[in-house]
Amino acid sequence: MSTKTAKKPIVELYGIKKSLGGKVILDGIDLTIYEGETFVIIGQSGVGKSVTLKIIIGLMEPDEGEVYIMGENMTNASENQWTEKRKHFGMLFQGGALFDSLTVGQNILFSLDHIRHELTEDEKIDKILHSLEIVGLPDTEDIMPAELSGGMMKRVALARAIVASPEIVLFDEPTTGLDPIMTANINELIVSVKEKIKTTYIVVTHDIKSAKYVSDRIGMVYKGKLVFLGTAKELENSKDPLIRQFIEGNSQGPITEEYMQAIERIKRHETVAKNR
Ligand SMILES: Nc1ncnc2c1ncn2[C@@H]1O[C@H](COP(=O)(O)OP(=O)(O)OP(=O)(O)O)[C@@H](O)[C@H]1O
Ligand SMILES: [Mg+2]
Structure with missing residues (x-):
């Protein structure tokens, strides 16, 4: 008997097509991402990486094709169904903006409140402090974002993305705008957070070094199609x-x-x- 457990699909895209502003952006994307893996989507600027993430999280509807999330067909899902589904996602947006007028802790609470209303105040505080520890920023909950460096802000944005224990964490260009040292630092952080929180990570980047460092598998998008799918070694x-x-x-x-x-x-x- 084989001891190998079957990989379970968590995100499935079939024949996804999307045109925007009269231009074909995605032209038939087939992609299955499995539970527990770190999947990196690479490609040039403007190739449709963010659009792909938006389709996965239901912020954009494909013109054609089917989307399954955690085994559920979301192709014609209502906004309410997507709102429920999005509670299983953590998202680090391109830019990773924090609210300037809220402390670090309040920024994270904002996200937690939205998803996990059932928690008590104490449970919420515990989760916030724990998420800050995981990203290597203990005791920073009362600091204002303006006092943080760019790299620290990314860390807080990551804490905010994982605080509600999501099944899928999406990163859109986590290292854009950071210097090479900070980039290496954030790449290491993604790997170390993954060791602590074993969930599925989907990372979009045009930084090939980051892709190789953090990925289990990589998919490259070019002219609306997936032109490569494999490991960093196979890419190399x-x-x-x-x-x-x-x-x-x-x-x-x-x-x-x-x-x-x-x-x-x-x-x-x-x-x-x-x-x-
Ligand atoms: N809401 C929209 N309306 C019209 N065009 C759009 C819209 N969103 C994206 N696009 C276009 O779709 C294309 C793909 O955009 P997308 O943001 O997915 O690129 P990307 O691969 O993430 O690029 P980058 O690396 O620069 O972030 C671009 O040409 C963009 O101008
Ligand atoms: Mg983008």
Whole structure:
């Protein structure tokens, strides 16, 4: 008998298509994320990474395709069903903004109150203090956000995302805008929080180093499709020129060629128009 336990899907996307502002952004995304893994979505700026997260959390509706969250078909779910479902999510938004006028503790309480009204005041305080300990910021609950550095703010935003013990934690660009040392620091934090709180993490980033560091698996989005799905090691060993250009950050390659061809087309179009 096999002792291997079956992986349980927690997020399933089937044939997701989404156009925005007259442009096809997602063009048939199929993706299954499993319970307990850290899945990282990578891709260039504007490729639809945040849009994908918004579809997973029900803040945006796909034009086509199906979304299953924790085994439940959410494709035609009502706003009320999504509101209930979102209580199982913790979210670290791109920017990770805190409320300036609230203390660190109040910022975290705001999120906790919203999801876990049944807790007593003491239970809430315990959870807030515990979440701050997990992110390495004990005894900071009375500090105002203005007194924190950028990296510390990210930590508080992470404490806020995990305080209600969510089944799925989403990170949208957790290291954008941080210096390299702070970036390494936040990457380590994500890994250490994961060791303490074993839940499912979905991280969106265009920082390939972060992706390799924190991921169990990586998916790369390009031109509306998932063009790579595998481990950091498999990504590293990929021979696909498209993937090589992205991971090596080369200015020359298939990704740039697309742009060059588009520029050529525009130039030709302009010449034709001028000569008319
Ligand atoms: N509400 C919207 N209305 C119109 N266009 C939108 C909307 N939201 C996103 N877009 C467009 O969809 C595309 C994908 O956006 P998205 O924010 O998902 O990109 P991203 O991959 O997260 O990029 P970045 O790395 O810069 O955050 C972009 O071209 C963006 O301009
Ligand atoms: Mg984004």
